[in-house]
Amino acid sequence: MTAPDSSDRFPFLAHGGHMGAAIAAFDWSATPLGPLSQWPAHLRTATSIMLASDRAMVMMWGRTGILVFNDAYAASAGHSRRRELGLPVQQAWPEVADFNSNVLDVVLAGGTLGYRDQRMMLQRDVGLEDSWLCLDYSAVRDEQGVPCGVLVILEETTARVHVEQRLSIAQAAGGVGTFEWFPDSGRLEVSDQYLRLWNLPPGTEVTDALLLRLLHPDDVGVAGVKRLDDRGNPLAYSEFRRVDPDTGEVRWLARRGEVVSSPESGRRRYVGVIADITERRQTEQALRDSEQRWRNLFEQMREGFFIGQAVRAGNGAIADFRMVTLNPAFQQQTGIDTAWAEGRMMSEITPSIRDELTAIYSAVLDGNRRGQFEIQVPELENRWFEVRAQRIDEDSFAALFIDISGRKTAEQLIIESEWRFRSFAQSMPNHVWTATPGGELDWFNDRVHEYAGAAAGPLQGAGWLRLLHADDRARHAQAWQAAIAGGTGFEIEYRLLRHDGAYRWHIGRAVPMRSSSGEIERWIGSNTDIEAQKVAEAALSQLAANLEQRVEERTGELLATQETLRHSQKMEALGKLTGGVAHDFNNLLQVISGNLQLLTRELGADARAGRRITNALAGVARGARLASQLLAFGRRQPLEPKVLNLSRLVMGIDDMLRRALGEAIEIEIVTAGGLWNTFADPAQVENALLNLAINGRDAMTQGGRLTIELRNAWLDDAYVEPHAELRAGQYVMLAVSDTGSGIPAEVLEHVFEPFFTTKPEGQGTGLGLSMVYGFAKQSGGHVAIYSEPGQGTTVKLYLPRNEQAEDIVNDHPMPPAEGGNETILVAEDDDEVSATVVELLSELGYRVLKARDAEAALSIIDSGIGIDLLFTDVVMPGRLKSPEMARQARERIPRLAVLFTSGYTDNAIVHGGRLEPGVELLSKPYTREALAHKVRSVLVQQRRRDGA
Structure with missing residues (x-):
């Protein structure tokens, strides 16, 4: 019985017997089916129906065929097979792996399969046994009609087959008993085989009283033993049972006798034969049971079924077909009422394709062969059907059909997806290739040609084998042929020749792409470079061979890695430190340089002082180069x-x-x-x-x-x-x-x-x-x-x-420095730098305003004073940063020119170490001439953009 709480938690397992309880207790989360609580409705329904059946049934779910079965199956399969629950079918029944693989391919593609007295060598509790089974396979579909599992209804017929075999042997050996009965004397003469059929010892005297004791009570009336004195032929053919008094074994016997009269005396005697027909009776009962099972299957199958009866014209030619014997699925597949369709002409149901169907089914009858075809029916919303027709006799055929409109749509999608596959394959970094069903490679993506350095032509067919290392070719050929012959996946490691002459290890994989009928249409494969993995495996092998030495080497490698990391971290830290130092150093140099340049103009003709100032400026230039080198090392140089x-x-x-x-x-x-x-x-x-x-x-x-x-x-x-x-x-x-x-x-x-x-x-x-x-x-x-x-x-x-074209660099000589009369707003937080810059710009003729931070600069702009150029340091204190202040300033004054200056940009206006497009920067320290040129250049460019 089912576990006490399984029906409460999982109602579909109610009345599921021992296997219902086993399914409830099994940990399904480790399988592709997932936990019971997540099973879809169609899986639960199929499981419930299967568990409630007293017939042996098993489901193979998904592509791997995860097994779920009922009590009847468990009893039939044997005690040890109960452990198969939740296993892939190939693991559970490895001895018939190829057979089940074909079943999964065909049924999950929408087909059905049936086998009568299929002989198999199966692993039982006592070992491998020769077995015979009747097997019926049909698809379990989800709510959209897509096959997702295979339902198997099975019956073991081993015993019946054995009986039939023994009966055949007995008949061939003439196992028939004979007898003669003389009513006048009451004497009964029988053969040895007669005694054996009644299970009597040799030499036993047979009397009617003895036979009556051995007869089954229900068959005394038909045996004729009590009517031997009647007129006529009391020994006409009859079948009856005899019962062994010791063992209770029941056997069926058939007897036939004839009356033989003597013309001279007129006396009668009876001559007859008797045979054991137990196996025949059992076979007939099994046949009746089988017919009932087939009737049940006929009523329950998902595929539509009908028998077509030919209607011939006067000249004997087939003019039409009458629809007879339709199953319930006929209506489900077509939407046509079965009661209405049965007995009607096919031309009444599908008039638009009458001629086409008549020709097809006529060929099935006339050619005495099976017909399989696909056809579109306009009367049924242009749906597509796959039909399989088999000749019954010269005037009738049986047809099995199913709606394949979804599959036809999918096939069209496959065609459309072919170019998507090619596009996808071309975008992959791996080698991608395809091959014909026979294994001939016919397409490669560009990665293969780039790797090989060969044009597309020479690699087609067997040409690509020249890339294979000579030592790997035989092994590759054997594995590839085995995959093609078995229709299984292909995987192998081999070395491929690169365009530079080096061989690199790759892992080659391929899978077959199958049609809806299970036929291989194409192979899709790839090669993945595993050279690094192979190197690692070789290193691992070496480690196993000499562990102590490898441990020492690994320790050295680890120390070297740590030293590399330490060195990298030290270099990064030094970079940050030197960048910061360079920033402060450049500000100091700017103050010194600016004041020295101003002092030069104030001293006039004092040659001695001029030489000293020149020397000082040369020192400033060397310091600027030193700061530039520090920024370059710290990766902060714009x-x-x-x-x-x-x-x-x-x-x-x-x-x-x-x-x-x-x-x-x-x-x-x-x-x-x-x-x-x-x-x-x-x-x-x-x-x-x-x-x-x-x-x-x-x-x-x-x-x-x-x-x-x-x-x-x-x-x-x-x-x-x-x-x-x-x-x-x-x-x-x-x-x-x-x-x-x-x-x-x-x-x-x-x-x-x-x-x-x-x-x-x-x-x-x-x-x-x-x-x-x-x-x-x-x-x-x-x-x-x-x-x-x-x-x-x-x-x-x-x-x-x-890969872009080389930029044209114009090295024009710089014109003499000149000033102007525009208004410049200087935003600089360093008071000494600010004072120097303001004086240099004033000396160049510009009207100069100054602000100590970004907020102060925006306040000046908001005051309404006309400003032509914003000259701002990149790094300043305060929440508002210089780039954001410049953006807001341009929103207020669209024609405003902006020039940044800094000794250290810190990514504010630099992206990836490079100035962002449209940004103008004057790096500190700068000379009076550099300042004059840059300011004038930025103002001129802004006027050009404004169209002035």
Whole structure:
């Protein structure tokens, strides 16, 4: 019985017997069906019907065929099979895995299957047994009619088959008993087989009294034993049962006798035969039961069914068909009342396709073959039906049909989705390919061609096999042929040749795409690069072989990783520190520079004082360069990148390099053909190259050769893995190599740190390489250094490839500085800087207003005073930031020009280290001439935009 509370919690399990209780207790959350509380209505309904049936029934749910069954099935399958509940059918019945796989494919595609006396070798409680079964498979559908499970009604017919076999053997052996009875004397002569049929020992004297004792009480009247003295033939054919008095076994016997009269004496004797027909009677009963089961199936099946009877014209040709023997599903599938349709002509029901149907069904009858076709019926809202017709005799056929309108719509969607698949496949980073049902590859996405470096043609068919490593070809062929033959999934690991000659490990996978009938229409496959995984597996294998050594190596790797992280964190911290220092330093330099420039104009012709001021200004310039290098290392230097070709840039500064390095240094420039463009700040690239060249010169104290190399480069996943901010892809490489003294390993790891130098005291700031490092990181690139003592040094700068056209750079000489009479609002929180800037602008002829913060600047603008240019520091105190103040100011004065200034932008007007479009910036410290040029330039550009 069901567990006491299962019917309360799950009413559909009520009256489900032992299996109802087992289903309620089973943990379904670990299966694709999910918890019982989440089972859909159609699954619950099907389970309830199955549990209530006394016939052996089992459901295979979903593509994996999760098993749910009733008590009758559990009893039939054997005690050990109760553990199959919730298992995939392939796991539960591995001995018939291929058979069940075909069932799932066909029925879940909308078909039905039936088998009579299907022979199978099944695992029973006592081992493998030869078994015979009647099996009927039909789909369990959801509310939309989509098949989601398979209902199996089964009956084991092993016993009946065995009986029939034994009966056949007995008949072949002539197992019939004979007898003669002489009524005058009462003597009964019988054969040995007669005695065996009555289960009597050899030599037994047979009398009517003995036979009466052995007869079943209900059959005494039909046996003829008590009517032997009647006239006529009391031994006419009859069937009756005899009962073994010891065991109670009942056997059916059939007897037939004839009266033989002697012409001379007129005496009668009776001659007859008797045979055991127990197996036949059981077979007949089983047949009646089977017919009843088929009738039940006929009434309950979802597919429509009818028998068509040919109506022939006078010349014998088929003119029409009469619809007879329709099942209830006929009306469900067509919407046509069964009572109305039965007995009518097919032409009355579907007149628009009469000729087409007549031709099809006539071919089924005349050709004595099965017909399967799809047809659209206008009278039934243009719905599509799949029909399977089988000839019964020369004038009738049986037809099974189902509505496939949904499938036809799906097929159209499949056609439409084919191009979507191609588009999707082309967008994937993996190799994607397709193959014919026979396994011939016929399409590859672009990733395959890019990997192989081959045109589309040579890879088609068997051409792609040339990419396979020779050692993997036989193994691949065996696995691929096995997948094609079995229609199963394909998975294998193999090595594929890349365009650069390297073999890389891939995992190849493919699955068959099937039609609604289960036929394979196409294979879809992919190759995924697992080279890194294979390397890891090899490392793991090595670890297993020599654990102690690998532990030591891993410990070293971990320490190296920790050291890399520590170094990266230290460099980041130094970057933030130097950025902040540079900001304050630039403000101080601006005050000093501005006042020195003002003092120069006040001193007039005092030559001695002028020289001192000039020297002081030169010191300010060196300090500004130092601050710029600090900002570059800290990745805080505002960049103005352009699309440029490094080959032209290097050639443009060739003369300057040769002058800077001197005659003792031989310079060689090597440029690869087809050099890609990059997106970088040209001034910073020149600065980086000059720094690297000068470092190389200083390392070659006795002279030497400096090589500048330009070429395209690919940085793959393996290379970029240790570098968190670096991405794999295409780069332009600028390498500077010298033949100098080289750098020891203990020094090499510190060379990118700010203020670290190997030069004698007073001969270097230690910021050259740190500036190159910061510029590379800020530009999305990478810098690497390689050196050995006595062998020289190579520094490689990688900048990301840019596919746009090179920008045109106009290097026009700067015109003389000039002022103007416009009104400028200066927003600066540093009073000393503010005073200096106001005086410089006033000296240039401008009318100058000043504000100490953003709120004060907006208040001046709101006062209504006419302002032409807002000159504001980027970083100021207060809640209102300078960029937002500038935006609000332009809302109030649309024609207002805006110029930012700062010693450290802190991302306020810089995005990704680059000035946002349309933003004008004058970096501190700046000269009077730079200020004059920038202010005048910004004002002129604003007038052009305003159309003035």
